[in-house]
Amino acid sequence: MKQPPLIWTNIIFFVTTFVGAAILVPWRGLNHGFDAVEWAWFIILAFAAGLSITAGYHRLWSHKAYKAHPAVKVLYALGGALAFQNSALHWASDHRIHHKHVDNNDKDPYSANRGFWFSHIGWMLREYQPERYNDYSNARDLQQDQVVMWQHKYYLWLAAAMNIGLPLVLGWLHGDIISMLLLAGLLRLVVVHHCTFFINSLAHVWGKQPYTDRNTARDNGILALLTYGEGYHNFHHIFEHDYRNGIRWWHYDPTKWLIRGLSWCGLAGELRRVPQEKIDAALLQMQLKQTQQRLLNLSNADELLDKLQREYEELKQHLIAYYEVKKHLLEAKRQQLAHDHLLPQVAELKRRFQLQRRNWQRLTANLGA
Template sequence: MNHSEIKKLPDEKKAINWVGALFLTLSPIAAILFTAMHLYLDGFIWEIWAVAILFYGMTASGITGGYHRYFAHRAYECRPWLKWYWALTGAAAFQNSVFVWARDHRMHHRFVDSDLDPYSIKKGFWWAHFGWMLFKETEHALTVAEPYGRDLKRDSVVKFQHDHYVALAIGLGLLLPTIIGGVFGSAFGGLAVIGFARIVALHHATFFINSACHWWGKQTYTDVNSARDSLIMAVATFGEGYHNFHHIFASDYRNGIRWYHWDPTKWIIQIFRMVGGAYSLRTTPQAEIIKAQLQMDAKRLKERIHPQWQMQVQTQLDSLKVRVEAAYTRFEQVREEYKRYKTISAEKMEEIREQLRQAKAEFREALRQWREYQTYVLRTVPVTS
């Protein structure tokens, strides 16, 4: 890590955030101790574990689909009932109010990797994961952050949730699990498993987005910031692991853009669209995504080869790139035509379908040649690493 890159803030001593620090350090102890005691006293009550998994899914998506993709990035629009649902499930995750969370997260995107990034990875893995929450934000940081929370402040749901955050978090995150546990035979088991164990597991899964997702993985679309794409992290973080994509196209409601990319948050938002809660889901035009990826491929390749070959390789890359982009444009045009003519004669449809097949094949071929050329260069040209 290059520490000289950190944009310096005025030297202000950071005060310890005692409430946050105590909760973050004591809750894992409570989770382990209480769960062990519950298992010893009551044995395995499967209903409690099933509800804990359900609660985990609901509160995890409250953070990823609600706090993150809706409140922080406005990647789609919500009906009021869905907004309330996100605000309440998010509160039960014990990750502070929507207002603070989303404002800090916008700062993270805007000032990523600098001193104004609240969880800058340049300050180390553990700072980004955990350390930053042990301290209060300085006056200066709060002043800079103020405009990033202005619209949130005007939102009545956000305001209510912020004003009653502690009561909502304790009520929904600890008390409700205790009551549910009681229904299934152990109130203490509910508190231990559905409450503390679920909160702590979700805490660290979320914290991984700030630490591991800026540490391990591939920089598929850009290397101007430290965010990385990783399938393992996507599995661990409810789909937020395609973090390199997310940092460059933050207003896209998806993080995993392919249908097979592991992104449960995206699927949950799609389900809410089907039932009418979410609408105007924003996506990045595929052509822009391809452009960014090709640019990054070319940059990475050029960095690896000896400087005297770079010009020649660049020329060839440029022409291959033009072919890929043109093939994709053609494919999109035919696809649009296909959608438009869907209702006309079967004969015309068959003709357009054939054109679509050809356009798809040409795009795949252009992409294959693009990749093959990179392998060829790395095999035949002197590389620097």
């Protein structure tokens, strides 16, 4: 099959920046060295660029997981230009297509089923879907956003200002323009590129699938460290409109913390969260499916599968009952109605649900051993 035409602009850009960072940064480090200020700006700008992609391009504009103040949007637009991953309009349009057609080799712009290289960077090196490039019909809402359209119109100028002008100014103020350009400019750009590219590639091949196996997305706590919290990708692909990716308090998700912090300051609002009962239901469904698959080859599989199914149905009923009464309690509190009579019921249903869940976990652990 004939390969699509190469996109030489992208190829030259990616090769030049990567080779330049691999050669010039070590050369400068060995012959001149980098000081703490230059490393500090490398880290600051890396997080500014990366979080503008994850909190801005991804969770705000692609998935509308929350609303942000116009000043925050402007900062995201500048940080997105610093990340140099195209405009927010183009990025979000591509990403919405990815979620709609995930793993479809013909429609997903960076389908993981086409291999690690393709989903990581290869999809940007050839004209695989040229008809998609200027089609923003799935992002009409973003075309009404003045900040998005301002950044889209002046994207190349903004990208040049943020990636060349800003490091130049910082280097001039610090007294070492070359070192700042190489570290906070060039190396930072390459590192941010490949860390965020890992979300499309590595996050679809490395990790666990605790919530769904209907796509290739994986949860990986280690990868979250490199991707500003986006490593909990299996959760994200089933609950894409949740402003969180790491839902536990110990999950490393600086994007979630940034959004929550902005909400405390009045700079973000309407943070969307998936109801906990839906998360628990997805977890239970996957635990059931995975345990069933492990039992299929056993001699007494039918008996064990029946037992497993009975326990699952009982646990599911406990889950539904507990969260239903909890909803009534929260609604009564919201409307400032009398709710004392609900408290014992909620406590008892919670106790039964937790007991049944512990029994379920022991059962699935024993059957999976």
